[in-house]
Amino acid sequence: ISAGLNGFALHLARGVVEDLFMGKLIYAGGDDVLAMVAVHDLPGLMLALRCAYSGSIPVGERHDDFWKRLTGQPQYRLRIKNGFALLDGRMFRLMGDRATASMGAIVAHHQAPLSMVLADLRAAEKRAKAVNGKDAFCITLDKRAGGMLHVTGKWRLEEGMTRGEMGMLLDLRDLFAHPKFGISRRAAYLLAESLRDVPAREDALTATLAYQFGRQSREQPRFGDLPQRLAQAAITRQAQNAKDEWPAPNRWLRDLLLVTEFLAREGRAVESLGGNQTTAKEAVHA
Numbered sequence: 001i002s003a004g005l006n007g008f009a010l011h012l013a014r015g016v017v018e019d020l021f022m023g024k025l026i027y028a029g030g031d032d033v034l035a036m037v038a039v040h041d042l043p044g045l046m047l048a049l050r051c052a053y054s055g056s057i058p059v060g061e062r063h064d065d066f067w068k069r070l071t072g073q074p075q076y077r078l079r080i081k082n083g084f085a086l087l088d089g090r091m092f093r094l095m096g097d098r099a100t101a102s103m104g105a106i107v108a109h110h111q112a113p114l115s116m117v118l119a120d121l122r123a124a125e126k127r128a129k130a131v132n133g134k135d136a137f138c139i140t141l142d143k144r145a146g147g148m149l150h151v152t153g154k155w156r157l158e159e160g161m162t163r164g165e166m167g168m169l170l171d172l173r174d175l176f177a178h179p180k181f182g183i184s185r186r187a188a189y190l191l192a193e194s195l196r197d198v199p200a201r202e203d204a205l206t207a208t209l210a211y212q213f214g215r216q217s218r219e220q221p222r223f224g225d226l227p228q229r230l231a232q233a234a235i236t237r238q239a240q241n242a243k244d245e246w247p248a249p250n251r252w253l254r255d256l257l258l259v260t261e262f263l264a265r266e267g268r269a270v271e272s273l274g275g276n277q278t279t280a281k282e283a284v285h286a
Contacts, residue, residue, distance in 0.1 A: 004055075004099075005030045007085070007092035012052045015078060015087055020071050021045045023284075031101065035284045039107055039263065043173065044070035046103055046137060046284060047166050050155050053101045055083040055094030058161040066161070069170070097158070100135035102128045105284045107262070108142040117142075121285050128152055137166060141259045151252075151259045153233070165233055169260055171226050175213075176264035183223070187216035188261035192254045200238065200247035205231035209253075230256070 009028040013035075017023040023037035023045060031053065037045050048070055051057045057066050057080055067075035079086040083096040104125030108117045120140060128138035131152045141149040153165025161167040175182035191212050198208050209227035217223075234249035244251060 004095040056097040060160045103137045106140045109144040172260045184216040188257040195250040
């Protein structure tokens with residue numbers, strides 16, 4: 001265990017955050033990591049750190065395809081498999097696929113007080129565990145205009161990329177971020193307004209999502225079974241927030257759509273500038 005934690009904290013964490021993504025590692029000790037990252041890299045970095053901790057990628061994923069999905073290109077410096085990692089020719093024994101890890105992240109404006117951001121970051125990590133139990137994540141979006149949105153989910157590496165909520169978030173972000181092949185960001189706002197009144201059933205949620213995705217697609221829809229997967233994930237929240245005016249599955253879907261739309265919007269803004277500029281402060285705590 002000591003060797004696995006040391007390998008992750010002393011070598012893999014920095015390699016993932018600073019070499020594979022546009023980030024900066026602030027602290028790494030054992031299973032505790034604090035880092036800052038450009039907003040468009042946030043979801044990919046979170047999943048990469050989770051995989052690097054246990055030494056396993058989602059079931060059924062090919063190594064090169066997985067890293068190309070997260071970073072935009074195959075990664076030859078780092079290979080992860082069966083509880084081990086090969087980084088720049090050096091082998092590290094990690095925690096194994098039975099190990100779990102929870103993570104919190106916050107996206108805040110760059111002028112937000114750092115003490116407040118760190119407090120909200122710790123709260124996001126606690127929320128991940130409180131809402132979903134072990135092996136979970138939470139992304140908190142602290143909007144400058146006021147109010148917060150929280151998206152929580154499970155990694156589900158043992159079920160594959162498409163069944164974990166982070167995989168679904170990445171699928172949805174890519175649809176929003178590539179207007180030529182995806183769907184208009186307007187779909188997120190239309191759904192956010194209409195989901196309150198949709199019955200909290202898988203068939204109703206699936207039909208609502210598929211209708212708006214298809215309606216807001218610029219070309220032939222390419223979202224596949226994503227509406228059904230999102231609805232299935234939402235229904236598992238059925239017992240949460242019993243006193244909320246929103247049904248728990250609908251609330252989760254609304255927050256997921258709005259947070260993902262923001263992540264997609266910021267990603268396009270960075271690409272259009274042709275550089276590394278970003279207008280937000282993002283932190284990850286694992």
